[in-house]
Amino acid sequence: VSAARAAMMALLRGLVASPMVVGALLAASPSSWASRRGVARMGEMLHTVEVDLGDRSYPIYIGSSILSDGEWTRHVSGKKVVVVTNDVVAPLGYLEDCVGALERAGKEVLSLVLPDGEEHKSFDQLQVIMDFALTHRLDRKSCFVALGGGVIGDLVGFAAAIYQRGIDFVQIPTTLMAMVDSSVGGKTAVNHRLGKNMIGAFYQPQCVVADVKALDTLPDREYKSGLAEVVKYGLIMDAEFFEWQEHHIDALVRRDPTAVAFAVERSCRDKADVVKRDERESGVRATLNLGHTFGHAIETHAGYGTYLHGEAVSIGTAMAADLSTRLGWIDDALRDRATQLLADADLPLTCPAGMAPDDFMRIMALDKKVADGQLRLILLRGDLGSCVFTADFDPAALDATLAHCCRP
Numbered sequence: 001v002s003a004a005r006a007a008m009m010a011l012l013r014g015l016v017a018s019p020m021v022v023g024a025l026l027a028a029s030p031s032s033w034a035s036r037r038g039v040a041r042m043g044e045m046l047h048t049v050e051v052d053l054g055d056r057s058y059p060i061y062i063g064s065s066i067l068s069d070g071e072w073t074r075h076v077s078g079k080k081v082v083v084v085t086n087d088v089v090a091p092l093g094y095l096e097d098c099v100g101a102l103e104r105a106g107k108e109v110l111s112l113v114l115p116d117g118e119e120h121k122s123f124d125q126l127q128v129i130m131d132f133a134l135t136h137r138l139d140r141k142s143c144f145v146a147l148g149g150g151v152i153g154d155l156v157g158f159a160a161a162i163y164q165r166g167i168d169f170v171q172i173p174t175t176l177m178a179m180v181d182s183s184v185g186g187k188t189a190v191n192h193r194l195g196k197n198m199i200g201a202f203y204q205p206q207c208v209v210a211d212v213k214a215l216d217t218l219p220d221r222e223y224k225s226g227l228a229e230v231v232k233y234g235l236i237m238d239a240e241f242f243e244w245q246e247h248h249i250d251a252l253v254r255r256d257p258t259a260v261a262f263a264v265e266r267s268c269r270d271k272a273d274v275v276k277r278d279e280r281e282s283g284v285r286a287t288l289n290l291g292h293t294f295g296h297a298i299e300t301h302a303g304y305g306t307y308l309h310g311e312a313v314s315i316g317t318a319m320a321a322d323l324s325t326r327l328g329w330i331d332d333a334l335r336d337r338a339t340q341l342l343a344d345a346d347l348p349l350t351c352p353a354g355m356a357p358d359d360f361m362r363i364m365a366l367d368k369k370v371a372d373g374q375l376r377l378i379l380l381r382g383d384l385g386s387c388v389f390t391a392d393f394d395p396a397a398l399d400a401t402l403a404h405c406c407r408p
Contacts, residue, residue, distance in 0.1 A: 047261075049268045051184065052276045053204060060184060060208040060268050062261065067094060067172065067211040070101035075170060075206040078141035081107045084129060084156045085147040086116040089174050092217050098147050098172060110136055114152070118304040121151045121191045123199075129159040143168040143206075149175035149222070150182035150309060154200070157188030161203035171205045174214040176226025176260075177310050180233075180267035183208045185275040185285075191304055195366045196296045202280050210268070212261055225310030227252060227345040228291075230263050232317065233270045235338055236287050236378070239385030241266050246337070249344045286369060286389045290378045291316030297363040301355050307348075314347035320379055323401040327393055329381040338380070350407065357402035 049060040061072055081102050085095050090113045102109045112132050114125055133142075146156035146169060153171050160169035171183040189200025215223060230252070234242025244262075245252065251259035271288065278285035294316030299307055307315075321335040339349055369376045374391040377398075381388045 047265045049265065049272050051204070051208075051272045053279060056204050058205060058207050060210060060272065062179075062210045062212065062265050062268065064213045064257070064261070065211065067209060067214070068097040068101055070104055072170065072172075072207055072209045073101055073105035073107070076102065076105070076107060076143050076145075076168070077206075078139075078143050078168065079106075079108055080136075080138055080142040081109050081145060082133065082136070082138065082142070083109060083111045083145040083147055084114065084152060084159075085111070086114050086120075086149075086152055088116040089148045089152075094147060094172075094174060094214060098145065102145070114155075116148075116151070118151055118191070118299070118309070121155050121189075121304070123190055125155055126159055126190055129156065130163065133159070133163055138163070138167070140164050140167055143170065145170045145172060146183075146205075147172045147174065148178075149173065150178045153178050153183050154187070154189050154197070157186070157203055157205065158190060158200050161188055161201040166203070168206050169203075171208040173208065173210055175218055176215055176223050176264070177229060177308075178226075179210040179212070179215075179264050180226060181229040181271065181288075183210070184268055184271045186279070187281075194300070195363070195368075196299055196304070198366070198368065208268075210264055212257070212264060215255065215260065221308065223255065224253070224346050225308040228310035228314040228317065228342065228347055230267055231338075231341055231345065232288070232290050232313070233267050234341075234385070235317070235380060236290050236387040237274070237385055238266070238270050239383070241270070242337075242341070242384055246341055249341060253345060283389065286376075287378050287387050289369065290380075290387060291318075291320050293364055293367050293369060293375075293377055294319045294360065296367065297360050298352060298355065300363050301359050302352050307352075311348050314342045314345075315349060315351060318342060318349045319351075319401055319405050320377065322404065323377070323393070323397055324380040326397040326400055327379070329379060329388075334380065334384060337384070351405045353407050355406055357399065357406050360402055360406070 047062040051058050083098050095111060099109045099111060114120060144156050144160045146153045153173060157169055160167050173179045173183040186202045186204035188203050189197035192198040231245060234245055248259050252263060274285050274288060291313045295312035298312040298315060318339050321338045324330045325332060325335045342349060364375055376389060376391040378387055378389050
């Protein structure tokens with residue numbers, strides 16, 4: 001079986017390297033392409049990606065309509081479970097599916113519905129979760145389930161990290177952003193008024209359940225926001241994936257199920273590989289933050305929730321590409337390819353009106369990647385798929401980028 005899987009992955013890598021071949025596959029029906037790749041059809045598991053962290057390893061299950069089948073519930077060892085979701089996801093049927101799967105597995109299930117939005121990734125909502133857990137007498141063998149997007153995942157993961165010094169939790173992302181990025185790797189946090197994700201912990205889930213069927217109900221703006229993180233993987237580490245996106249961005253934007261499933265799987269594999277090498281972001285994992293230092297500054301300045309995270313990251317990625325070009329680290333052609341792909345995904349590229357260079361510098365000074373008072377950035381350098389995490393750049397080039405990108 002392992003030899004066959006290796007052969008299949010080698011074939012897949014070859015297909016991704018050939019846009020013409022992948023285009024032909026995408027032109028076929030989703031079930032036809034799934035059969036050729038040796039994966040299951042709708043309602044069954046498509047892929048399992050392993051996050052290899054030794055005795056804390058866990059699977060990412062990627063499929064369609066897999067939430068209700070309950071296979072993932074075997075990772076919930078305790079008897080009592082609290083499913084935490086938000087008031088947008090709860091009425092869509094996913095909460096019912098999740099609770100039903102857990103109850104069929106013999107669990108005692110409680111649910112907690114929080115308000116939706118980045119502005120609620122806060123100490124106040126963390127306190128709501130703590131109060132609920134204590135009121136219902138959760139113990140150290142209990143489990144939290146995070147059912148929602150990145151806000152719910154980060155908030156519930158942090159709650160799991162600190163409740164009774166740590167209990168199990170499961171990530172069930174319902175947005176593209178969460179599926180390809182925030183649910184994988186164990187970063188958990190709440191926001192502070194002075195900076196995004198400034199209070200948190202590294203705390204890994206028991207498993208991640210990425211049911212791509214949930215994307216059917218995701219609003220267009222939320223869906224496209226997630227594409228910013230997909231583009232990121234191609235720019236920083238996976239040139240073949242970036243080239244595939246260039247040829248199939250239209251399929252991704254219109255949510256072709258085959259294209260979406262492939263993009264989610266490839267993104268998760270890329271991220272799992274980085275997390276395996278650098279779980280706590282001491283080096284290479286920081287490169288996953290391409291565009292995020294600029295983007296977090298935009299989110300903080302504009303007010304949490306004004307920009308979706310992926311929208312801010314898209315602008316930040318364009319700024320990082322501009323700075324990389326000014327430093328002479330990439331050519332104009334690569335900068336233009338990066339910004340064009342983001343534009344084709346219908347993502348914003350321009351800074352908020354009225355945000356000045358001084359605003360960026362003031363907020364970025366509090367960024368988590370600052371070390372010994374030095375601002376460190378993730379910038380593109382060399383060929384497509386290469387980047388650096390560095391403080392060794394010309395400050396005058398950064399000033400020029402900020403002056404160019406900021407609007408009166």
